[in-house]
Amino acid sequence: MKPILLSFVKHSTRYLLLSATLLTLMASPALSEPFGHCPSKAFLFQGTPVASYGINLVTGNYALIEDDSGIDANINGLGFNQQDRYLYGFNTTHFLLTRLGGDFQAETLNLSGLPQNTSFYVGDVAHHHYYLYRRNTGFYKVDLSPLEQDINAPLIAQLITTNASIRLTDFAFHPNDDMLYGVDNSSGILYQINPANGNQIAIGDTGETGTFGAMYFDYNGYFYLSRNQDGQIYRIDLSSVTSSTTPTQLTELSVVAVKFADGPSSSQNDGARCASAPLIDEDSPATIDFGDAPASYHTTLAENGARHLIDANTYLGLTPPDGDYDGYTGANSDDNTILASASYDDEDGVNFVTALEIGLDSVISVYASGSGILSGWFDWNRDGDFSDDNERTINDISLSPGFNIISIRVPQDATIGNSWSRFRFSQQTNLSYDGGSTSGEVEDHQIQIASANLSYRYYPSEAGWVTLAYEDKWPESEDYDMNDVVMRYRTIEVIRENKVVRVDIIGALQALGGYHHNGFAVQLTNIATSNVNLQTLRLLHNNIEQQYSGTNGADTWPILESGQTNAVLLISQDLWSQVDSMCTFYRSELGCEQLQTFTFELSVPFITPVALEAMPSAPYDPFIFATEGLYHGESFAGHPGRSLEIHLADHAPTDKFNNDYFGQQDDTSDPANNRYFRTINNLPWAMEITDQWRWPSERKSILQAYPKFQQFVESQGLEEANWYQENEATVANLFQ
Amino acid sequence: MPDTQLKKLITLQLLTLALALMLFGCGGSKQSNESQEAAPPSESSSPVAENIDDLVAASSFNFTSKATIALSINITELEGQRAHVNLYSQYQKIADGYYPSPSSRVISGTMSDGSYQNTFINTNQQQRYLLEIWRYDSSPPIQQELTIANAKLSL
Numbered sequence: 001m002k003p004i005l006l007s008f009v010k011h012s013t014r015y016l017l018l019s020a021t022l023l024t025l026m027a028s029p030a031l032s033e034p035f036g037h038c039p040s041k042a043f044l045f046q047g048t049p050v051a052s053y054g055i056n057l058v059t060g061n062y063a064l065i066e067d068d069s070g071i072d073a074n075i076n077g078l079g080f081n082q083q084d085r086y087l088y089g090f091n092t093t094h095f096l097l098t099r100l101g102g103d104f105q106a107e108t109l110n111l112s113g114l115p116q117n118t119s120f121y122v123g124d125v126a127h128h129h130y131y132l133y134r135r136n137t138g139f140y141k142v143d144l145s146p147l148e149q150d151i152n153a154p155l156i157a158q159l160i161t162t163n164a165s166i167r168l169t170d171f172a173f174h175p176n177d178d179m180l181y182g183v184d185n186s187s188g189i190l191y192q193i194n195p196a197n198g199n200q201i202a203i204g205d206t207g208e209t210g211t212f213g214a215m216y217f218d219y220n221g222y223f224y225l226s227r228n229q230d231g232q233i234y235r236i237d238l239s240s241v242t243s244s245t246t247p248t249q250l251t252e253l254s255v256v257a258v259k260f261a262d263g264p265s266s267s268q269n270d271g272a273r274c275a276s277a278p279l280i281d282e283d284s285p286a287t288i289d290f291g292d293a294p295a296s297y298h299t300t301l302a303e304n305g306a307r308h309l310i311d312a313n314t315y316l317g318l319t320p321p322d323g324d325y326d327g328y329t330g331a332n333s334d335d336n337t338i339l340a341s342a343s344y345d346d347e348d349g350v351n352f353v354t355a356l357e358i359g360l361d362s363v364i365s366v367y368a369s370g371s372g373i374l375s376g377w378f379d380w381n382r383d384g385d386f387s388d389d390n391e392r393t394i395n396d397i398s399l400s401p402g403f404n405i406i407s408i409r410v411p412q413d414a415t416i417g418n419s420w421s422r423f424r425f426s427q428q429t430n431l432s433y434d435g436g437s438t439s440g441e442v443e444d445h446q447i448q449i450a451s452a453n454l455s456y457r458y459y460p461s462e463a464g465w466v467t468l469a470y471e472d473k474w475p476e477s478e479d480y481d482m483n484d485v486v487m488r489y490r491t492i493e494v495i496r497e498n499k500v501v502r503v504d505i506i507g508a509l510q511a512l513g514g515y516h517h518n519g520f521a522v523q524l525t526n527i528a529t530s531n532v533n534l535q536t537l538r539l540l541h542n543n544i545e546q547q548y549s550g551t552n553g554a555d556t557w558p559i560l561e562s563g564q565t566n567a568v569l570l571i572s573q574d575l576w577s578q579v580d581s582m583c584t585f586y587r588s589e590l591g592c593e594q595l596q597t598f599t600f601e602l603s604v605p606f607i608t609p610v611a612l613e614a615m616p617s618a619p620y621d622p623f624i625f626a627t628e629g630l631y632h633g634e635s636f637a638g639h640p641g642r643s644l645e646i647h648l649a650d651h652a653p654t655d656k657f658n659n660d661y662f663g664q665q666d667d668t669s670d671p672a673n674n675r676y677f678r679t680i681n682n683l684p685w686a687m688e689i690t691d692q693w694r695w696p697s698e699r700k701s702i703l704q705a706y707p708k709f710q711q712f713v714e715s716q717g718l719e720e721a722n723w724y725q726e727n728e729a730t731v732a733n734l735f736q
Numbered sequence: 737m738p739d740t741q742l743k744k745l746i747t748l749q750l751l752t753l754a755l756a757l758m759l760f761g762c763g764g765s766k767q768s769n770e771s772q773e774a775a776p777p778s779e780s781s782s783p784v785a786e787n788i789d790d791l792v793a794a795s796s797f798n799f800t801s802k803a804t805i806a807l808s809i810n811i812t813e814l815e816g817q818r819a820h821v822n823l824y825s826q827y828q829k830i831a832d833g834y835y836p837s838p839s840s841r842v843i844s845g846t847m848s849d850g851s852y853q854n855t856f857i858n859t860n861q862q863q864r865y866l867l868e869i870w871r872y873d874s875s876p877p878i879q880q881e882l883t884i885a886n887a888k889l890s891l
Contacts, residue, residue: 463838687799
């Protein structure tokens with residue numbers, strides 16, 4: 001692959017030395033070893049003698065690998081050969097074919113068949129063939145297989161076509177269709193070139209021109225261009241292209257080049273990369289920080305998400321961010337994942353210390369590790385992006401180490417409700433809400449845009465969780481592993497003038513350790529169904545707004561359940577339908593670790609605000625119920641459906657519950673005395689653990705997992721209040 | 737995906753097996769292993785846990801250590817000023833003052849004439865909280881560590 005050579009004439013005086021040096025160059029004293037693997041890093045080659053750089057396309061960071069290739073020459077038109085794992089390129093100083101091994105030392109090869117005294121700056125490798133291109137000269141290929149036997153084996157360049165009119169400075173093979181792609185420097189048109197015959201297809205306008213001296217593909221089929229003049233790296237989405245893509249389909253693609261990162265500029269550039277390697281190597285420690293807003297905000301790599309190469313000096317908060325292999329979409333979702341098991345809460349440097357009230361100033365406290373540049377975006381109109389005109393609210397502010405107090409004005413036309421913000425702290429200026437950065441950190445934060453004079457009461461805290469754990473065999477007591485349904489849960493009460501105007505309930509399903517199918521719902525005791533504002537009631541599943549709490553063919557179930565005295569909010573009709581388990585159960589058996597995949601967010605506005613003293617206490621009454629039409633144990637003659645509910649101890653069921661079930665088998669409920677869902681020993685079928693909690697693995701009782709639960713219970717909570725913490729557990733009996 | 741279909745098929749078969757066991761009065765598939773579970777796990781050196789069937793709770797115990805706490809703030813110097821209250825459960829002392837963990841915020845509220853009252857739930861018998869009061873003039877916050885006394889936090 002290749003560049004532009006401004007210093008070409010200067011070096012022409014060396015041609016006289018060509019014949020004298022040729023034999024010396026070919027007699028390499030020691031063979032260079034190939035690369036050990038297909039590297040995810042891209043390589044950039046600059047100058048004479050050629051210097052080799054490694055470049056991280058994700059962030060634009062680059063570093064010199066080797067400035068002495070062993071020959072005093074420029075090498076250009078490089079490509080990575082996946083068959084033998086060498087880089088092949090053209091020695092433009094001496095007109096020779098050259099290869100570089102993993103030590104970036106050059107070996108000269110015995111090539112003939114090319115025009116005399118002609119340099120090639122455009123090249124790439126596929127299927128053990130090296131392809132060379134020069135405008136108005138021709139398109140050639142060289143079979144590299146003879147080198148398997150002998151490094152000095154004669155190689156012959158074969159002319160494919162003399163039709164070479166595109167103004168290219170590099171091209172690259174697409175890993176999915178084995179075609180070459182390149183952008184004409186003058187017109188910005190993206191071309192496909194057939195390596196078999198040189199036929200060209202003009203696909204479309206990339207919208208960018210310049211000297212694109214380095215072009216690369218990744219294994220997903222994204223095409224990257226590095227522009228010599230300013231070092232900017234652009235990405236074109238060719239991921240949908242396959243070997244069966246027709247020319248018509250090809251020309252219908254949008255091939256607009258999107259700014260991806262800032263890389264090194266150069267007057268002379270060439271790039272090469274192993275196209276079958278992922279852009280981020282998950283076998284190496286993660287070194288890039290991503291955000292965790294929903295995907296529509298450009299969070300993941302596929303969406304050109306905001307990302308920063310982590311450095312030791314530029315971050316927000318007291319500790320550097322943890323590395324991610326990609327963006328995770330959802331609040332704090334990058335803090336505890338299987339893919340990044342060492343993750344922690346690194347969204348800790350930005351603190352909204354006042355409310356965001358429409359038309360008024362708000363204060364944000366930002367703690368900087370050192371000096372750097374901060375920008376911030378707010379989705380004021382809640383349309384799922386940061387791209388509207390007024391949404392870049394903090395624009396390249398210089399931060400000092402320590403606390404920085406920043407005032408912003410919430411626009412008068414901002415929309416009330418939950419939304420998102422993004423903060424990017426870097427040594428670079430002029431970052432966008434997406435794209436790579438060579439330093440720093442990105443923090444995404446959920447925000448609440450409010451009218452004036454609101455207060456918020458969080459349970460257990462703004463980003464903390466309690467854990468709800470259920471045994472679903474009621475009225476039969478069973479193995480007591482408390483993992484048939486495990487849900488993380490928090491609530492937010494929005495208060496004006498000592499009255500609650502809205503309740504938000506957020507949850508994340510952790511485990512399903514039983515066969516039965518259960519729905520999940522919350523009863524707001526003492527709040528009438530008629531007081532819930534149906535017009536603005538909102539339920540999200542995995543950040544996607546839901547019209548119903550569940551569907552089954554033509555059957556639909558509402559979010560606010562009708563026929564109830566108290567407001568009952570149905571969140572899911574069947575939790576099993578929300579997950580796809582790799583094991584018999586979901587995240588409860590040992591060896592069955594998989595990503596958590598179901599979150600919900602429920603927003604319940606009241607028509608008449610509820611006085612604080614009349615509000616039920618958080619967590620209110622979260623319960624599970626039997627999914628309609630499915631078997632739920634031998635205690636029930638048929639399918640109990642909504643008539644079966646399982647609540648926390650002493651929480652009365654809803655109007656849908658069949659009171660005839662009370663007192664069966666192990667249940668000792670006594671509604672007359674407000675006693676519900678307890679065994680003869682007063683044990684419950686559902687528990688609230690007031691923190692994030694690691695639940696017992698399958699068939700390990702809560703006592704086997706947490707021995708101090710016994711003392712906690714027997715002392716009525718006065719002793720061993722920390723019984724549920726991991727350091728109190730018999731870890732072998734926990735899931736994970 | 738084939739793997740997923742296979743898992744679903746296996747799940748279905750296990751479900752059928754479990755149903756068959758129930759029909760024969762075995763009390764469910766998980767219960768069928770109950771006798772084995774009474775033994776302490778061989779891989780653990782922790783004390784042998786009492787059998788759950790022997791555990792007896794008080795009839796009114798709710799299985800948490802939660803308590804409702806009243807927060808009451810009155811600062812006469814802030815009367816007539818716009819100000820905002822934050823209460824955090826997690827924080828640390830650093831050279832610049834207290835560093836609160838934003839994710840641990842329990843209350844965020846607008847003060848009215850230097851006054852603020854609310855209640856919150858103390859989930860884990862925590863005794864101390866960090867109170868912050870912010871004005872809107874870019875000045876540093878008022879920070880005060882408060883200790884619960886008689887189910888109240890006051891300033």
